[in-house]
Amino acid sequence: MVDQYILGGVLASVMGFVLFYNLFLKKNRSASTEIRDECVKSTATGNGECRSKDGDVDVDVDVIIVGAGVAGAALAHTLGKDGRRVHVIERDLTEPDRIVGELLQPGGYLKLVELGLEDCVEEIDAQRVYGYALFKDGKNTKLSYPLEKFHSDVSGRSFHNGRFIQRMREKAANLPNVRLEQGTVTSLREEKGTIIGVQYKNKSGEELTAYAPLTIVCDGCFSNLRRSLCNPKVEVPSCFVGLILENCQLPYANHGHVILADPSPILFYQISSTEIRCLVDVPGQKVPSISNGEMAKYLKTVVAPQIPTELYDAFIATVDKGNMRTMPNRSMPAAPYPTPWGPSNGGCIQHAPSLDRGRNDCSIV
Numbered sequence: 001m002v003d004q005y006i007l008g009g010v011l012a013s014v015m016g017f018v019l020f021y022n023l024f025l026k027k028n029r030s031a032s033t034e035i036r037d038e039c040v041k042s043t044a045t046g047n048g049e050c051r052s053k054d055g056d057v058d059v060d061v062d063v064i065i066v067g068a069g070v071a072g073a074a075l076a077h078t079l080g081k082d083g084r085r086v087h088v089i090e091r092d093l094t095e096p097d098r099i100v101g102e103l104l105q106p107g108g109y110l111k112l113v114e115l116g117l118e119d120c121v122e123e124i125d126a127q128r129v130y131g132y133a134l135f136k137d138g139k140n141t142k143l144s145y146p147l148e149k150f151h152s153d154v155s156g157r158s159f160h161n162g163r164f165i166q167r168m169r170e171k172a173a174n175l176p177n178v179r180l181e182q183g184t185v186t187s188l189r190e191e192k193g194t195i196i197g198v199q200y201k202n203k204s205g206e207e208l209t210a211y212a213p214l215t216i217v218c219d220g221c222f223s224n225l226r227r228s229l230c231n232p233k234v235e236v237p238s239c240f241v242g243l244i245l246e247n248c249q250l251p252y253a254n255h256g257h258v259i260l261a262d263p264s265p266i267l268f269y270q271i272s273s274t275e276i277r278c279l280v281d282v283p284g285q286k287v288p289s290i291s292n293g294e295m296a297k298y299l300k301t302v303v304a305p306q307i308p309t310e311l312y313d314a315f316i317a318t319v320d321k322g323n324m325r326t327m328p329n330r331s332m333p334a335a336p337y338p339t340p341w342g343p344s345n346g347g348c349i350q351h352a353p354s355l356d357r358g359r360n361d362c363s364i365v
């Protein structure tokens, strides 16, 4: 089952990339000259807004990207390298501290290489991942990725999500034609049925409008813009409880560990040379309360007896320390409105769980 998910994740990555390339990059390459021609005719208004003379197009930006998570940052770098003038607006430019997006499948790493972003997994104490170890009913087995035909550098990587995202942002922002700005987009600006830009609040709280011929929304699972772009039926089948274990070793080094437990899976993988991420899937939308101790009780009585013995003591010690976080797993099928300006990217169409599906990979492509 899990290997089907892995295969599915890789296939989804490849298909996503091909689709994205054909629909967007290829098309825009040929449209680029037209966009620039239009921009040459533009002028500044002097009130913080830059508009073309006929009021249609921003003077100095080809693309606005909302959000600089894995999708927005990868896209900004790719378009920037392609010569586009990109304005990225990200709500919070400090290093994210999240329990999501910590394991990149080999297919995702290959995409990083293709996009010239592979150094984003360097200098962040990222760990190599060569496959999975599966545990069920006291038995276990190791399942390696079929990497024989690839360069020895190609493998999965696991890391602190925030460190990886900061590297991606840095790479994009270092391009002279990419402007990365801290700000919160409050709405999309529409004119005659076409999105012409965004309204946003910058770091100082000023309300501004930015215009571009193309706006791409990559604002993740907590999007406040999704409702104006698509109408997906959002489901929350379960939540993940995240803990970080220290001073212990995984039974199989450099492998993601999937415990096919009752009532649902438990995951372990290294996120640095000294830390192991544990994600416990808890079915349903409501998790036991952390504050009144119900969560600790659940983890100790239901989960702990099912985890590998090598990890038991560290698991209990972490639960006792109380360092736990939760995050809903969302299922969001794409359901874009049939508008001339089209759908968005990233979280709006594929923000969902997790280690076994390789969503970072999809976001990068």
Ligand SMILES: Cc1cc2nc3c(=O)[nH]c(=O)nc-3n(C[C@H](O)[C@H](O)[C@H](O)COP(=O)(O)OP(=O)(O)OC[C@H]3O[C@@H](n4cnc5c(N)ncnc54)[C@H](O)[C@@H]3O)c2cc1C
Pocket: 066, 067, 068, 069, 070, 071, 072, 089, 090, 091, 092, 099, 100, 101, 102, 103, 104, 105, 183, 184, 185, 186, 218, 219, 220, 221, 222, 223, 224, 240, 327, 328, 329, 330, 345, 346, 347, 348, 350, 351, 352, 353, 354, 355, 357, 358, 359, 360, 361, 363
């Ligand atoms: C519990 C959990 C574990 C996961 N684990 C993995 C894993 O191990 N491997 C994996 O590949 N995938 C994993 N995923 C999925 C992965 O996290 C997502 O696919 C990925 O984060 C989506 O990237 P994104 O850039 O679209 O969105 P995000 O990473 O959410 O980034 C969105 C960005 O937009 C910004 N933003 C939001 N609104 C605005 C606004 N109005 N204005 C300006 N900026 C805004 C946010 O600040 C953020 O930086 C996991 C998901 C969950 C829920």
